[in-house]
Amino acid sequence: MRIAKSKRRTSYHHGDLAAALTSAALKLIARHGVEGFSIREAATLVGVSPSAAYRHFADKAGLLAAVAKQGFARLALEAQDAMSAARKRHRSAAAKAVAAFEAQGLAYVNFAVNNPEQFQAMFGRYGASSQQPVHNVCSTDQSPYELLKRVLDELMFTKVVTPAARKDAELLAWSTMHGLANIMLSHSFMNHDNVNVDQVTLGIVRRLLHGLRLD
């Protein structure tokens, strides 16, 4: 793993090393993958000695957790944008809810496909989330699971369902979306070279929606 050239800086102190390191980490993760990432390379890229990183992060996992955190924030933002845009295209509350649900699924899968390595840092076993509880790495209002729960509520607000059935519906929807996202970027058991991600995703989301009818 060749180490890239270092930037120079004039002052002894960096200014915002923590942010610079997470952003460098994001770049490097995108390049060599999460497992190929090294704290030393990130430090060198930022133009700082490797041990400087330890003033801002407990260890390698800590840095990766910061990358994951950033990812959750961005995903929540993108999903919410997509949802509110989708809602604007319809009049009735029911149609709005359906459109929002579809938009959320599309946003989720697209995020995974377009940022596979960050997605891996967010959900993978290596970097974050699974060694530590998710709350350390993702606030409640950015949790994709919470987001999905909310749009599901919107979708079923008229129906009267038992709490258990609601919980089942949540888990089913979350499983399907999470599974689809993982499959889309795993390059396993699929040849999605000639595949339109949006189209396939929308197909699955609609079928899921259809299956979610709680009757």
Place this chain on the structure above:
Amino acid sequence: MRIAKSKRRTSYHHGDLAAALTSAALKLIARHGVEGFSIREAATLVGVSPSAAYRHFADKAGLLAAVAKQGFARLALEAQDAMSAARKRHRSAAAKAVAAFEAQGLAYVNFAVNNPEQFQAMFGRYGASSQQPVHNVCSTDQSPYELLKRVLDELMFTKVVTPAARKDAELLAWSTMHGLANIMLSHSFMNHDNVNVDQVTLGIVRRLLHGLRLD
């Protein structure tokens, strides 16, 4: 990472180092996780010098791929056993198909929950499957995706559906099962301490089955 004591052996040659190494790797992966696994520790555990491993595997990823391969074989076996047992409990072909589908889902999720690290080696980005095409690591008749396709065929053999709809159904089912398995072992966005894995899984599988109606 402390290295365990080594076994002794009498002869210069080992006999079946490849198998011994994969089995040691499986043990160690179960202990420290995939990312904490080292080829040196496996070699030491088997009682052999680290470089000996390179006579049997190209590199670390190669060894992990072997572990993954073993996992696919075992999963296929368990799933098929569970399916044929389930089929025996019913008379009509339709009921058999439904029972087999349920059994397959249960087997899949249970395998993931009971062998989380091997599951990770099979599907994770680190060890295998994603750097190399799956065929290197899992033969067609052991592919969980193929298995699921077959049981889906059985399930829908009466219905006439377009190939596109069938493909959609396959992807939906595969996404849901794979997603559920991942969620079950991610300890994220769920507190499944007081959770009966079989019961929850069966609930999801039945709901999926319900959503799969191709009308």
Place this chain on the structure above:
DNA sequence: CAGATATGTTGACGTTGTTCACATCTGTTT
């Protein structure tokens, strides 16, 4: 201005993946 605190550097330790030259065993050919 002075001390305290935050931040960055240097150098080191132990571990890792991997390779190369060498040793030893096994099987085949003469």
Place this chain on the structure above:
DNA sequence: AAACAGATGTGAACAACGTCAACATATCTG
């Protein structure tokens, strides 16, 4: 049986890694 070739294991080495302790320097607070 002797000689050889191929397969398999060893030992020492290399560069890179995560992490830490001792030290240096900048910034903040009084």
